[in-house]
Amino acid sequence: MFPFSLMDTNETDIPTEPWEATPGVEGFLLGFFFIALAVALLMWAMNRSLRKINHNAKVEAAEEANAKEEAAAQDAASQEAGADAPEGEAVGADGAEADDVTPETATTEQSPK
Secondary structure (H helix, E strand, O other): OOHHHHOOOOHHHOOOOHHHOOOHHHHHHHHHHHHHHHHHHHHHHHHHHHHHHHHHHHHHHHHHHHHHHHHHHHHHHHHHHOOOOOOOOOEOOOOOEOOOOOHHHHHOOOOOO
16 A cells, blocks of 8 residues: 555564554554544635624624614704704604694695694
8 A cells, every 4th residue: 555565574573462553654644634634624614604704794784884874864864854843843744743643634635724
């Protein structure tokens, strides 16, 4: 298999005790290769997961920023509409106060005052 295993061995070179037997250079290199392969695959999978998490966080932050901008724009529009009304009262789009608008009058034209 490896060039090291092609060497001629004598009967005296073969280990007889269990603690004398070692995997040798071939075993070390093969083990190192499989461990390196496993680490490389784990790093690839982790990198892929972290990129997904980072992308999802950016999308979520962008959506949150858009929601804040929309809320600020709606708040500014409601403040502009409510600037003519006395404090604590809201004014509708047609100039009527919020207390004057009922479901019946909301759909019909308002009579002149």
